[in-house]
Amino acid sequence: MSGRSGPTSGRSVRSSQQIVSLADQPERPGRSLVTTNHEVIQRWARARKAKPATIAGTERDGRAGVLTFDFPGYRQSRRLRPITWNEWFKTFDERRLNLIYQEQLRNGRPSNFFRTESPDREDA
Template sequence: MPASSSKTTIDHDEIRQWAESRGGRPATVKSTEKDGEPGILRIDFPGYSGEGSLEEISWEDFFAKFEEANLALVYQEETADGEPSNFSKLVRRPDDMGGKKAKQGKSKSRKAA
């Protein structure tokens, strides 16, 4: 069986396409919202553990917070069995991906084994 691999990206279109192709929606952890602003970000997949604790937000609000918090998305296209994977994790943006200076139009994607 081939080993599954993850990718890391800051590209908004790539993130949105990956999430939506799996039924994922942008969300925030309800208990971390402050003054109407999103708190901790998540991608919510229907039927998973986020029910009740997550609140859907717009992609615009998601990416505004994503940039403000200097994040990147680590995600997996397929499981080791070749099935579509919903694995994702929001992490601090690696320095080689542009840090705070990255803009939506500047895509950097890399594979990590």
């Protein structure tokens, strides 16, 4: 599975390198990447000790709201609510989201940059 596209696909999805499997590697440090592959997303998060989470108060009809990750030492917000990987990916797939992320900064240091984006909505 590569990045999802749709009528409102953002420039960031179109200009990011597609990562479709665990074997794919960034072309260069600092490169923006896009994936929908669950194994790639879990490997990226686990390498940073990040856990799946949602922002409390953004839930809809009992489903997870805004998807995010809880990084140790970062974003220690009381609004972060831990969720399971199954719940995170169910919401991710139902909303047809892409994960745009970086493995490394341009200087080669690990990057925690990520965001989710929907090709179906301008306000994803």
